[in-house]
Amino acid sequence: xxxxxxxxxxxxxxxxxxxxxxxxxxxxxxxxxxxxxxxxxxxxxxxxxxxxxxxxxxxxxxxxxxxxxxxxxxxxxxxxxxxxxxxxxxxxxxxxxxxxxxxxxxxxxxxxxxxxxxxxxxxxxxxxxxxxxxxxxxxxxxxxxxxxxxxxxxxxxxxxxxxxxxxxxxxxxxxxxxxxxxxxxxxxxxxxxxxxxxxxxxxxxxxxxxxxxxxxxxxxxxxxxxxxxxxxxxxxxxxxxxxxxxxxxxxxxxxxxxxxxxxxxxxxxxxxxxxxxxxxxxxxxxxxxxxxxxxxxxxxxxxxxxxxxxxxxxxxxxxxxxxxxxxxxxxxxxxxxxxxxxxxxxxxxxxxxxxx
Amino acid sequence: xxxxxxxxxxxxxxxxxxxxxxxxxxxxxxxxxxxxxxxxxxxxxxxxxxxxxxxxxxxxxxxxxxxxxxxxxxxxxxxxxxxxxxxxxxxxxxxxxxxxxxxxxxxxxxxxxxxxxxxxxxxxxxxxxxxxxxxxxxxxxxxxxxxx
Ligand code: HEM
Ligand code: FES
Numbered sequence: 001x002x003x004x005x006x007x008x009x010x011x012x013x014x015x016x017x018x019x020x021x022x023x024x025x026x027x028x029x030x031x032x033x034x035x036x037x038x039x040x041x042x043x044x045x046x047x048x049x050x051x052x053x054x055x056x057x058x059x060x061x062x063x064x065x066x067x068x069x070x071x072x073x074x075x076x077x078x079x080x081x082x083x084x085x086x087x088x089x090x091x092x093x094x095x096x097x098x099x100x101x102x103x104x105x106x107x108x109x110x111x112x113x114x115x116x117x118x119x120x121x122x123x124x125x126x127x128x129x130x131x132x133x134x135x136x137x138x139x140x141x142x143x144x145x146x147x148x149x150x151x152x153x154x155x156x157x158x159x160x161x162x163x164x165x166x167x168x169x170x171x172x173x174x175x176x177x178x179x180x181x182x183x184x185x186x187x188x189x190x191x192x193x194x195x196x197x198x199x200x201x202x203x204x205x206x207x208x209x210x211x212x213x214x215x216x217x218x219x220x221x222x223x224x225x226x227x228x229x230x231x232x233x234x235x236x237x238x239x240x241x242x243x244x245x246x247x248x249x250x251x252x253x254x255x256x257x258x259x260x261x262x263x264x265x266x267x268x269x270x271x272x273x274x275x276x277x278x279x280x281x282x283x284x285x286x287x288x289x290x291x292x293x294x295x296x297x298x299x300x301x302x303x304x305x306x307x308x309x310x311x312x313x314x315x316x317x318x319x320x321x322x323x324x325x326x327x328x329x330x331x332x333x334x335x336x337x338x339x340x341x342x343x344x345x346x347x348x349x350x351x352x353x354x355x356x
Numbered sequence: 357x358x359x360x361x362x363x364x365x366x367x368x369x370x371x372x373x374x375x376x377x378x379x380x381x382x383x384x385x386x387x388x389x390x391x392x393x394x395x396x397x398x399x400x401x402x403x404x405x406x407x408x409x410x411x412x413x414x415x416x417x418x419x420x421x422x423x424x425x426x427x428x429x430x431x432x433x434x435x436x437x438x439x440x441x442x443x444x445x446x447x448x449x450x451x452x453x454x455x456x457x458x459x460x461x462x463x464x465x466x467x468x469x470x471x472x473x474x475x476x477x478x479x480x481x482x483x484x485x486x487x488x489x490x491x492x493x494x495x496x497x498x499x500x501x502x503x504x
Contacts, residue, residue: 152450177426265421267421268451271465
C-alpha cells in the first residue's frame, strides 16, 4: 500500500485531523536559555535505549545467585555484541540519570514549576527517584562483589528510616540478609515493577507538557517562539544523534566491567561504593559521627536526606514569590547551595576513593 | 440513645454504601497482596551453634571467616593464643569485617571501623561492639555458640 493510500485508509476511519492540528499548533519559546529545553527529550531517548538494551539482555541473563554472574560473563564473552549491549545498558543508565538531573536543575533555575505546572514538576522528581531505583536494583543484577556489598550497605541504610525502614528492608531483601531471594526481588523490581511505574509516570509527565505547552521563563521579555514541528523536532533529532554517538563511543572505548563473583562469606574488600549518583549521600553518611546528642548519626543523616527530598518535591509550593510571577534571589541561592553540596560531596567522595 | 440527626436520604445511603463497598473491595484485594509480598518466616533456619574450624588450624595472630547459619562469623586466634569468635557483621552498615594482623585489630573496610579483640569499638562509625560468641573445644572441633 502506498503511503497516501494508507493515510486515506486511516483518515476515513479515525479522527486524525485533531492530532495533526495539535502537532502543527505546538510552539516552543525561543530565547537565550533554549539550550536547556533539549534535556527532557534527551532523557526520553536514553530511557528508550534502556528499554531496548534491557529487553535484549533478558534473553541471556539468569536471575539467580548461582547463575547470574556466569550469565553476565557469558553475555560479555560469548554472545556476539553482548559486550556492546551490556555496555550500552550500563552507560545509558548513568547518562539517563545525569540528563534527568540536568533537566531538573534547568527547570528549577528557570522556575518553570510555577503554576499551573506544579504536577509536571512533581512527576519529574518522582521520575528521577524512579531512575535511581532502576540504578540501585540493576547494580546488583551481575552479582559481583562490589554490587553485593553495596546492596548490603544500601538496604541497611533503608532500614534506618524510622517506622517504615525495617519493613522496607525486609521487603527489599526478601528476608533478613542479602542473598538469592534479594536477587529475585531486585530483578522483579528492575524489569517489571519499576518499568510499569516508569511508563505510567512518563506518560503523565509528557501528557501534561503537551496539554500545557512550554512556559516562558520569567527573565525573558521577548516572546519569540518557533513551531515544534518541524523546527524544534529537527533540532531534537540532532541532539538525539549526538547523544547516541556519545553512548556508543563511551560503550566501545570503556566497556562495562564485571569484577569478581560475590562471595557472601568473604570479607568486604576496601573501596565498596555505590553508583556515582548515590555517592553524595554515602559521603554525608560517612562524615556523620556515630552519635550526636545520643542519637545515632546515621539516623540524622538519613532524616536530613529525606527532608531534602521532600523539599525538592514541594518546591512549587514553598517558592511563593514564583507563584506570583516574581523571581526571588533567595530561592535561586538555595538551589545553588543544594547543587554545590551535591557536586562538592560527589567530588570529595571520588577524591577520597582515589587517595585513601 | 437517640441523637437528633438529619435523616439520610435514600440517595445518600446508597452512595455511602457504594463507597464503603469499594473501600472494602480494595482492602480485600490489597491484604492478600501485602501478605504475599512479605517473605515467609522459617525459610531461614536459625542456628545457635556451629563448628567454626579445627583445633590448630589457625596460627596465632590470624583469623578466618566461618558460616554461622546464613551469616558470617569471625574466628580469631589472638597473638597470645586465645580463641575468640564474633559475628563478622559490622554493627555500622552490615559489611563483613576482617582481621588486620599488622596491628591485631578487627577491621571493617567499608568505612574504616576498628574493633579490638574483645569486639569493642576502637574508632570509626560503628555504634555498637561486635556480637561476641562463646568458643568451646570439643575433641578436634572448635565449636562456636551464641551466648544464651
Ligand atoms: C531507565 C531505566 C533503567 C536503568 C537506569 C537501568 C539500570 C541498570 C543497571 C545499572 C544495570 C547493571 C549494569 C551492569 O553492570 O551490567 C542493569 C542491568 C540489567 N538491566 Fe537495567 N536499567 C533500566 C531499564 C531496564 C529495562 C527496561 C530492562 C528490561 C526490561 C532492564 C534489564 C536489565 C537486565 C536484564 C540487567 C542485567 C544484565 C547485566 O547486568 O548486564 N533494564 N540495569
Ligand atoms: S559498615 Fe563497617 S564501618 Fe561502616
